[in-house]
Amino acid sequence: MQKVKEGEAAITVRNGVFFNPQMGKLRDISVSFLKAAGSGGSLLDCTAATGIRAIRYALEAGYKDVTILDMNRQAYANAKENAKRNRIRAEVLNTSLQEFANTTGGRFDVIDLDPFGSPAPEVYDMMKVLKDNALLMVTATDTAVLCGAHSAACVKTYNAKPLHGELCHETGMRILIGFILKNAMQFNYGIEPLVSIADMHYMRAFIRVKHGAEEAARAAEELGFGAFCTRCKNFVLAKGIAPALGGVCGNCGSRMELFGPLWLGRLNNKKVLSEMLGDAQSTDARQLIKALRWELDTPLFYSVPKITKSLGIGSVSPALVIERLEAEGFAASYTHFGRDGIKTDATLKDVIRAVRGPRKKGAI
Ligand SMILES: C[S@@+](CC[C@H](N)C(=O)[O-])C[C@H]1O[C@@H](n2cnc3c(N)ncnc32)[C@H](O)[C@@H]1O
Ligand SMILES: [Zn+2]
Structure with a gap:
């Protein structure tokens, strides 16, 4: 006792x-x-x-x-x-x-x-x-x-x-x-x-x-379903009980994993x-x-370390990515669901741009 x-x-x-x-x-x-x-x-x-x-x-x-x-x-x-x-x-x-x-x-x-x-x-x-x-x-x-x-x-x-x-x-x-x-x-x-x-x-x-x-x-x-690309970290969400969710990633062409x-x-x-x-x-x-x-109300998030890994580049601080997204007029926040994850209303392409940062002078 x-x-x-x-x-x-x-x-x-x-x-x-x-x-x-x-x-x-x-x-x-x-x-x-x-x-x-x-x-x-x-x-x-x-x-x-x-x-x-x-x-x-x-x-x-x-x-x-x-x-x-x-x-x-x-x-x-x-x-x-x-x-x-x-x-x-x-x-x-x-x-x-x-x-x-x-x-x-x-x-x-x-x-x-x-x-x-x-x-x-x-x-x-x-x-x-x-x-x-x-x-x-x-x-x-x-x-x-x-x-x-x-x-x-x-x-x-x-x-x-x-x-x-x-x-x-x-x-x-x-x-x-x-x-x-x-x-x-x-x-x-x-x-x-x-x-x-x-x-x-x-x-x-x-x-x-x-x-x-x-x-x-x-x-x-x-209620709805989602599809996730384990290769490039893209995700798509669709509400409804029988939504038309393609199994192919619109960003990299890989097969996506369905959930829901x-x-x-x-x-x-x-x-x-x-x-x-x-x-x-x-x-x-x-x-x-x-x-x-x-936390933003947008469903799901992007993991900054997973994205830098999939791009094959060095680590970037999530705070910096949030700052860059906000400077472009997007909403962005941390999430308690994942360390170094970012919730945002930006697309994966926008997030990748923010992760890469401004192009260096002279680069193509
Ligand atoms: C995880 S403990 C609860 C802990 C408690 N809420 C606390 O904060 O300390 C689960 C308890 O629920 C009881 N329990 C589990 N399923 C139950 C059910 N279907 N109906 C009534 N009691 C149940 C178990 O006997 C156990 O004592
Ligand atoms: Zn992909």
């Missing part, structure tokens, strides 16, 4: 119950998210372990109507004693989300889903206990699957073809969001991603759902991120929120 203080919560962690102190940063971010985007109401922590999340949301974001689930007997007992210790009035149940969703009459304004590995087996049932405008916070730690280390595993789990390589964290995040949307649509919900994070060993999607056939149809328009379906809409809401930044206390959380706030 171990005692832990985190945020305003003081908990004990029983032997055999999951607790990862490194995820404190993400829990800080989740508290700030609820303070920025939530408006109170009922909250469900489906995968509680020690109960730390639900307890922090109650103490720090003011949630008073709290339900806590864990299908593991020891975790359930641990969450129950921690709720009591922190004077949280909560219903704590020893059940699975699947069983709960099929028997409860309750519906929730906020749902936190943080299972081991993939959240895919839980996402469908989660949709049964939503209210309109609910906030979902979904963690995936099966990043190897979403990042395409084993393509067949991603096809099986998320019904999507992943993309391995430098874009894998962003494409994985978008595959996860696309998968959540496909489940939401079956219950007549559309989605709006508000914050999307790929960090350390996890991905976490913060999403608002919106009820109605029109909302679902509008969100569905943001995935979410091609916005990943972040800058207003929510600004409010979160105003609230977040820890340096780590603030750093990540700031990085997200600076």
